[in-house]
Amino acid sequence: MTSGASVERYRAEFPNDVASVRAIRDQVVVVARECIAEEATVQDIRLAVSEAATNSVVHGRAPEGALLVVRIETFDAEMCVIIADQGHGMLPRHDSPGLGLGLPIMSTVASRMEVVSPGVDGNTEVHMYFPLTTN
């Protein structure tokens, strides 16, 4: 469990399309490097964020023009990356560009992971927690 007050480190919205996966990954890594000394953890975050953003774009069932909202919060000893989509929950797709590997990868590299539906504003949110090691 997290303890202490959270600090919002980053918040931005991205178009819900495949091009945003890379942009989200890049932006989150910039913030992660400001807060986390362990490069291995930064790389875990990079991979997990890529999987979460891909899931939102591919499985999120978002309406036309929907956005992905990315937030990063830090607590005493953890960083939480939140990817929220304006879809209606995740459903499997027969033509998925994954092998159902996204969620297992995210849960393996993160300290823990939560899917919140509905979250803020009715969005589907993926919360991924990572150990915070200051520079």
Added chain:
Amino acid sequence: MTQSGEPVGDQFVVRRVDSGREVLLELTGELDVAGIPRLSEAAGRLPAHGHVTIDLSQLSFMDSSGIRMLMSLDLRSRAEHWTLTLHAPQPQVLNVLKLCGFEDRFEITP
């Protein structure tokens, strides 16, 4: 504030070199869901009884979208009677293969 979808770093690029029944696919940059159509197109028709090398030495990042593509090529190689080698994966790419339990499925050369 809505951010653009423009990436900060290198774009994903695939280059195909054909030499008889030898095909080299050189992947550069970062491979995610956005790059899959380009890789699928480059790997469209591959020679029966030939050999395909995927050079991963310049690929700095790959997620499970890339894993699925590699698995698809592996299945095709068996059905279409050609062989497949992955060459020089960087640590991040090798790590994803291991995370998914697929590192032993491929012939990997240093």
